[in-house]
Amino acid sequence: MQHQLAFTLVMLFAVFAASSDGLNGAEKITPKAAAQALKPVPARELFGRIAQAVPMTARSIGGYARGCMAGGKMLPVNGPAWQAMRLSRNRNWGHPLLVKYVERLATDARQLDGWPGLLVGDMAQPMGGPMLTGHASHQIGLDADIWLKPMPPKELTREERENISADSMLGDDKLTINGKLWTPGHVKLLRRASLYPEVARIFVHPVIKKALCGAAGDDRGWLGKIRPWWGHHYHFHVRLTCPVGNTGCMNQPALGSDDGCGVELDNWFKLLTRPPAPPDPNQKPPKPKLPLTLADLPADCAKLIGAPVQASEAPATADIEQPEDAKPTATGE
DSSP states (O other), rough: OOOHHHHHHHEEEEEEEEHOOOGGGGGGHHHHHHHHHTTTOBBBHHHOOOOOOOOOOOOEEEETTEEEEEEEEESSSSHHHHEEEEGGGGOBBEOOHHHHHHHHHHHHHHHHHOOOOEEEEOOOTTTTOOSSSSSSOOOOOEEEESSSSOOOSSSSOHHHHHHHOOOOOOOTTTTOOOTTTTOOOHHHHHHHHSSSSSSEEEEHHHHHHHHHHHHTOOTHHHHHHHGEEEEEESEEEEOOOOOOOTTOOOOOOOOOOOSSOHHHHHHHHHHHHHHOOOOTTTTOOOOOOOOOOOOEEEEEEEEHHHHOOOOSOOOOOOOOOOOSOOOOOOOOO
């Protein structure tokens, strides 16, 4: 699949058509327009248009926010204790290890903790990679967003899965938990989600982390995996470790033994309550962030989709290890 080459040819044709005037139109193509057409195609345009995974050995390639996935498996849209949401996005794919984890968590949480069932949000695209919208991570098939809204007793229609809103667990002040929605069942669910050895981290809003710290009692060994992060008050974000023997998959640094309920959490609340800095009239607007291209991803990602690699214009940076773009907001999805 020569996606990148085809896309470039389409862009060149579009430039020619837009600037042509009869047989002499090609003479009106400017150097700037031609250079624009030949720019590297954002990797999200390539991976975000793939509809199916290719059967092959399962492998997570690269880092959570700079990679792709071979041999992905689709989470069934319906299961005995889960339903996949936002089906139009085609993001209910993952490494088989992730699919197995979600299915097991859903079943265990229902049978052992009485949770009604999971509403599963974004996992990964069929071959992983950067997404057209939203997440910076979720690229190697080891991340999954699970809604904090319990699954309803009926099977949702496709339309309902697109339109139903997730529930924020924050109170009106955005600094305390919403006591009308947050229940002991949420504590049991997040504890259950963290107990499996393949789980590396679970991202939640700092307010949720604080609620868990207060509810854990003497059973605190699982709290260290629960990491506070911006957003994540509509869902929690599970991240698995790289599968054993999966070469080329990059884990995050290992967590320490601290439960994260002390100084670290206090610092998060200082951030949440810090007044915004006054605008600086002399400050120049930041340059727009360049999207990742195939050249920014591991070489095996280009081989995976059969596309040639063009030179990247993005600056060389370390792999992004954040769950999503660092924004003090949430999409509710």
